[in-house]
Amino acid sequence: MNAREIRAPKHGWIPKKERIWVIVAIVIAATFMLWELKGLLQLSSATLHSRQFEHTFKDFGSNARIGLFFVLAYYVLLRVIRLRTLNSLGNVKKWLATLLRFARRWHTPIAIIAIAFIILHAVAVFMHGFKFDFNNLSGLLALLVLLPVPFSGLFRYQRLDRKWHLRSGVAFAVLFLIHSFL
Known part of the structure; x- marks a missing residue:
């Protein structure tokens, strides 16, 4: 037997340690989207074209923005921690490394939920009237x-x-x- 035959095959696309949180985020995002889409489809035409509904889809966008800032924070922290000027600041670098691990762990689940808010925002904008x-x-x-x-x-x-x-x-x-x- 050669080395290729001995290796165990990779299981799944998502690493095992992240899989549970990704699945939970997908379930939360799908449930929330279905619930909100059901509510959006039940609105009257007068409500869809009101100022109040405009605040509704802007709220979806604002919630997506909060999630996306967290998702983008991972890349910002990754870039900052690679700066050479931080080598002399040991405590700051350790603190940033802890934040980076936290941001990395929640990067994908928060991104999935933010994408659900983005989809709801886009659907609501089209329902309100795309200009x-x-x-x-x-x-x-x-x-x-x-x-x-x-x-x-x-x-x-x-x-x-x-x-x-x-x-x-x-x-x-x-x-x-x-x-x-x-």
Whole structure:
């Protein structure tokens, strides 16, 4: 027998230590989306075009923004901890390493829940009435760039993504920030 035959096959796309939290996040996101979509579909036409409903879909976007800031914090902390100026500050680097481990552990589950809020936000915007203005077009472009991010994240677990997860994530982050703050 050679070494290839002896190796145990890889089980699943998601590492075992993260699998439970990813599954829990998927269940929470799917349940929340179905619940909210059911509620959105039961609204009258007058309610869909009111100012009150505008606050509803903006709240979905605001909740997604909070989650995405946490998701992006992982990359910021990763970049900061690699700075050479922190080598002399041992306590700060240890504290940042602890924050980085926390952000890494919750990066995927929070991202899944944030994507659920983004989908609800997009559906509610289309139900309210999509206008061809800068804000809506930048949001639509950000949504289109977001589509490959979760799939490239799955490839990232297997080291097959060739940095597409990071690249598409950064492109989404830029478009998301433009959509959110301009």
